[in-house]
Amino acid sequence: MKVLIAAAVVTLALPVFLDGKQLGIYVLAGLAAMVTVGLSLLMGQAGQISLGQASFYAIGAYTAGLLSVHGTAPVLGLLAAPVVAAAFAAVVGAGVLRLRGHYLAFATLAMQLILLSVLAQSTWAGGAIGLQGIPRLSVGGFELAEDIQYAYLVWAGLAVVLVVAHNLVRSRPGRGLRALATSEVAAAASGVPVGRYRLAVFTLSAAFAGLAGGIYAFYLGYLGPGSFPVLLSIEYVVMAVVGGLGTLAGGVVGAVAIVLLVQALNELATSPGMPSYAPSVLSYAVYGLLLVVVVLWLPRGIVPALRGKERT
Amino acid sequence: MILRANGLRRSFDGVFAVRDVDLDVAHGELRAVIGPNGAGKSTLFALIGGQLRADAGTVTYDGTRIDRLPPHRRAAAGIAVVFQGARVFTGMTVLENVMVGAHAGTRTGFGAAIARLPRHRREEREIRDRARESLARAGLEDWADRDAGALPLGQQRVVQVARALCGRPRLLLLDEPASGLRAGERARLADLLGELRGEGITMLLVEHDVAFVTRLADRVTVLDLGQVIAEGTPAQIRADDRVVAAYLGATA
Numbered sequence: 001m002k003v004l005i006a007a008a009v010v011t012l013a014l015p016v017f018l019d020g021k022q023l024g025i026y027v028l029a030g031l032a033a034m035v036t037v038g039l040s041l042l043m044g045q046a047g048q049i050s051l052g053q054a055s056f057y058a059i060g061a062y063t064a065g066l067l068s069v070h071g072t073a074p075v076l077g078l079l080a081a082p083v084v085a086a087a088f089a090a091v092v093g094a095g096v097l098r099l100r101g102h103y104l105a106f107a108t109l110a111m112q113l114i115l116l117s118v119l120a121q122s123t124w125a126g127g128a129i130g131l132q133g134i135p136r137l138s139v140g141g142f143e144l145a146e147d148i149q150y151a152y153l154v155w156a157g158l159a160v161v162l163v164v165a166h167n168l169v170r171s172r173p174g175r176g177l178r179a180l181a182t183s184e185v186a187a188a189a190s191g192v193p194v195g196r197y198r199l200a201v202f203t204l205s206a207a208f209a210g211l212a213g214g215i216y217a218f219y220l221g222y223l224g225p226g227s228f229p230v231l232l233s234i235e236y237v238v239m240a241v242v243g244g245l246g247t248l249a250g251g252v253v254g255a256v257a258i259v260l261l262v263q264a265l266n267e268l269a270t271s272p273g274m275p276s277y278a279p280s281v282l283s284y285a286v287y288g289l290l291l292v293v294v295v296l297w298l299p300r301g302i303v304p305a306l307r308g309k310e311r312t
Numbered sequence: 313m314i315l316r317a318n319g320l321r322r323s324f325d326g327v328f329a330v331r332d333v334d335l336d337v338a339h340g341e342l343r344a345v346i347g348p349n350g351a352g353k354s355t356l357f358a359l360i361g362g363q364l365r366a367d368a369g370t371v372t373y374d375g376t377r378i379d380r381l382p383p384h385r386r387a388a389a390g391i392a393v394v395f396q397g398a399r400v401f402t403g404m405t406v407l408e409n410v411m412v413g414a415h416a417g418t419r420t421g422f423g424a425a426i427a428r429l430p431r432h433r434r435e436e437r438e439i440r441d442r443a444r445e446s447l448a449r450a451g452l453e454d455w456a457d458r459d460a461g462a463l464p465l466g467q468q469r470v471v472q473v474a475r476a477l478c479g480r481p482r483l484l485l486l487d488e489p490a491s492g493l494r495a496g497e498r499a500r501l502a503d504l505l506g507e508l509r510g511e512g513i514t515m516l517l518v519e520h521d522v523a524f525v526t527r528l529a530d531r532v533t534v535l536d537l538g539q540v541i542a543e544g545t546p547a548q549i550r551a552d553d554r555v556v557a558a559y560l561g562a563t564a
Binding site: 168171174176187193194246 | 416
């Protein structure tokens with residue numbers, strides 16, 4: 001509890017001391033954390049993996065962007081973002097989540113590839129050039145124009161996601177989810193509707209990603225298919241695993257750690273003398289290495305490892 | 313009759329595991345199903361619990377057909393299961409494991425839990441109280457906050473019994489609950505099952521260990537090669553030549 005309050009206070013105070021570029025990193029880290037908390041819930045509690053979580057981020061972003069470009073009040077666009085993303089997840093998940101195994105991983109990966117090509121070819125979505133002229137978010141005449149305001153919006157968004165996830169984990173359905181992740185047979189025999197619960201947590205994780213995407217749309221003011229590559233989905237998986245599956249703090253810690261690391265790599269890769277392919281090679285190589293290192297030395301992720309040390 | 317199986321049949325790769333089995337279990341009865349290895353006991357158990365679907369035949373519970381229902385619906389109808397293997401939920405405490413047992417018969421969904429509605433709080437308290445009560449009955453109070461996966465196998469089995477009790481079942485299915493238990497644990501389990509019978513819970517006990525069963529059961533059904541070869545009181549079964557030939561003789 002003390003750690004939690006300290007983290008809340010520090011992250012609330014932090015934006016005041018950050019310059020423009022650092023604020024951008026703060027926002028991106030917060031958005032990534034919103035997505036990762038949902039994915040960590042899906043992977044750790046329901047034992048399923050999504051390789052297309054960035055597509056829900058994209059769906060949320062495009063929902064908010066398209067609605068507000070066409071004159072809907074931005075705040076309504078923001079509220080619609082998680083709803084539409086969740087609806088997509090419900091449709092995709094309804095078919096595959098009843099099956100055992102890795103069908104969800106394949107289905108979500110396929111979904112993202114299809115989504116990206118549809119977005120790139122649809123003129124109504126701006127095509128490959130992207131969707132431009134998204135207005136700033138405004139709530140009742142108050143417009144969020146400064147980056148620092150978006151930093152606080154992201155803080156609030158992450159807080160909502162964490163409270164929702166926390167409340168879910170410590171409840172009857174949350175226990176059902178954790179139970180089915182370890183023994184599906186015993187969970188079902190105790191009355192847990194396994195298929196329905198998996199679908200519900202998948203849908204919820206998509207809603208988190210959609211909400212993050214909605215904030216992203218208003219923050220950036222521009223969206224293109226190139227902003228949501230498959231690599232981003234892999235990145236979320238790496239963040240969830242590195243932070244520690246099934247722990248809420250793990251999602252946040254993993255996201256922040258990876259965003260900072262990627263930032264450092266970008267600086268390195270774009271420094272003078274580096275070849276043009278350096279950024280992509282470095283990022284893939286580092287994800288690979290990082291996964292290996294975590295699996296070897298911190299198999300349960302950063303947060304559970306730290307907690308384990310505390311106890312002993 | 314609380315449980316009635318009629319013409320149950322299930323094969324694997326063309327070989328019958330259970331073949332035209334009829335079984336009638338009366339309210340409040342403790343019925344044992346015994347038989348040598350490969351007799352089809354565990355298959356029959358899974359057909360009733362819903363882990364397997366029958367190729368043919370029906371299962372009726374309390375007057376309704378349940379053979380097409382998924383396991384969680386059978387649980388909701390009042391059937392609880394204790395599995396043979398270590399089927400506790402690892403990474404959850406013993407108390408949490410037992411609380412999952414109350415899933416059937418309670419209602420809080422995702423929305424009510426996330427919004428922390430008053431009925432969530434009320435139900436959560438009720439589930440916790442029931443789980444503590446079940447833990448106490450099973451003699452596990454001191455283990456409540458331990459990780460269930462870290463318990464010895466015998467204790468894990470008892471956790472499963474407590475979990476099943478927490479759902480307040482009317483029919484309790486147990487698959488070889490005494491296997492792998494030490495003598496003392498076995499005696500305590502027998503006492504607990506005897507108590508439960510005293511409370512009117514119907515039990516179907518699949519067991520390899522004949523001695524464990526004959527002390528407890530009201531009636532015994534003997535399976536061999538997927539078929540019922542005898543049924544009666546423990547005394548009748550012990551005196552039955554076919555049983556002695558098929559089962560007792562085989563193990564002697």
